[in-house]
Amino acid sequence: MKLRTALLGFALLCTPMLAAAQANISNGTVRIGVRADGALMPSVDGPTTGITFLATGNDGLTPGCLCEAWGIADAISGQSGHAGADTGSAGITSESFTSTATTATSVVNAFGKFRVTHSFTPSTASPNLFDVRVTIQNISAANTQVLYGRAMDWDIPPTAFAELVTLQRGNSPALVFSSDNGFHNADPLNPDSGTNFTNQDVVDDGPTDHGAHFRFNFGNLAPGASLQFTIAYGAAASTAQANAALAAFGAESYSLGKPSSSNDGTPNAFIFAFKGTGGTPVDPENPVDTGATTCASEGYTGTKLLWCQNICEKGYTGSTLAMWIRRWTDRYRDLPYCAANPPPPPPPPPQEA
Numbered sequence: 001m002k003l004r005t006a007l008l009g010f011a012l013l014c015t016p017m018l019a020a021a022q023a024n025i026s027n028g029t030v031r032i033g034v035r036a037d038g039a040l041m042p043s044v045d046g047p048t049t050g051i052t053f054l055a056t057g058n059d060g061l062t063p064g065c066l067c068e069a070w071g072i073a074d075a076i077s078g079q080s081g082h083a084g085a086d087t088g089s090a091g092i093t094s095e096s097f098t099s100t101a102t103t104a105t106s107v108v109n110a111f112g113k114f115r116v117t118h119s120f121t122p123s124t125a126s127p128n129l130f131d132v133r134v135t136i137q138n139i140s141a142a143n144t145q146v147l148y149g150r151a152m153d154w155d156i157p158p159t160a161f162a163e164l165v166t167l168q169r170g171n172s173p174a175l176v177f178s179s180d181n182g183f184h185n186a187d188p189l190n191p192d193s194g195t196n197f198t199n200q201d202v203v204d205d206g207p208t209d210h211g212a213h214f215r216f217n218f219g220n221l222a223p224g225a226s227l228q229f230t231i232a233y234g235a236a237a238s239t240a241q242a243n244a245a246l247a248a249f250g251a252e253s254y255s256l257g258k259p260s261s262s263n264d265g266t267p268n269a270f271i272f273a274f275k276g277t278g279g280t281p282v283d284p285e286n287p288v289d290t291g292a293t294t295c296a297s298e299g300y301t302g303t304k305l306l307w308c309q310n311i312c313e314k315g316y317t318g319s320t321l322a323m324w325i326r327r328w329t330d331r332y333r334d335l336p337y338c339a340a341n342p343p344p345p346p347p348p349p350p351q352e353a
């Protein structure tokens with residue numbers, strides 16, 4: 001009894017500390033839930049929050065699974081890690097977490113090689129956005145090559161699990177893979193075959209249960225050096241308002257999640273965007289729509305379908321990708337559809353800070 005009382009007292013003492021190690025933050029228009037590991041949708045006192053548009057009270061992530069995640073890899077050593085509320089965590093250890101009513105900063109160690117800081121602040125570009133400044137530092141003694149992935153399964157009320165997804169890749173040479181598979185754990189070394197599409201610019205695809213996944217290769221990062229880029233999360237009352245926020249932010253690549261109950265993004269369109277990744281801002285008013293071409297939609301079957309998927313839709317890179325391309329060209333003397341948009345060349349050396 002005494003032990004139990006003592007443990008209860010200890011638990012009560014610890015509760016405020018544990019609760020403070022993750023936070024829901026708000027700018028009055030949008031509420032974001034930030035975990036200690038830098039992913040979204042923490043377990044805190046208050047509503048479970050991914051990205052909530054306060055005007056409708058709807059959250060674009062929390063219906064169904066809490067599927068949102070980020071991951072990092074060193075392509076030289078082949079090490080990787082990832083963190084997410086429902087997709088699990090590997091190789092990521094929390095170093096510190098601080099927050100206010102409007103800001104949150106997560107600092108983690110990634111498999112002893114990187115220190116990764118996700119700093120959430122209200123965007124100065126738009127009240128519909130939060131900025132997440134991401135800083136990746138090589139804390140090892142070895143040269144590294146940095147891959148960063150981030151994924152989310154859009155679930156957009158009032159038609160959650162039947163949402164429309166727009167994905168615009170832009171021209172950043174560092175963006176090496178994208179898909180609408182929001183269930184991915186974002187580990188950059190984990191292949192992704194997409195839900196409806198990979199590596200394509202698509203407008204309002206669906207309705208189906210899908211999301212957005214972006215993977216970047218930021219190139220070599222020397223011991224002690226750092227690189228930075230910025231993510232935006234947000235929500236707006238319509239496609240037009242979401243596009244205005246994206247333009248103000250200067251998005252280089254982005255995804256929008258919208259309900260399928262309207263054709264103008266009402267009553268809420270949700271935003272996931274990147275800048276500072278080496279590209280130029282896209283024009284959200286004139287999105288590119290190539291339709292969701294897939295190996296299956298190309299009419300391939302059997303071996304040809306499988307090999308096409310290995311080249312175009314599995315997210316393979318390096319020698320594995322080269323092997324499948326070689327097999328394909330040896331047998332078929334041409335290239336599958338995605339060869340019209342070949343993987344970009346290696347990115348320039350990253351900005352060091």
Ligand SMILES: [Ca+2]
Nearest residue numbers: 061063064065
């Ligand atoms: Ca969900």
Ligand SMILES: [Ca+2]
Nearest residue numbers: 154155209210
């Ligand atoms: Ca979904």
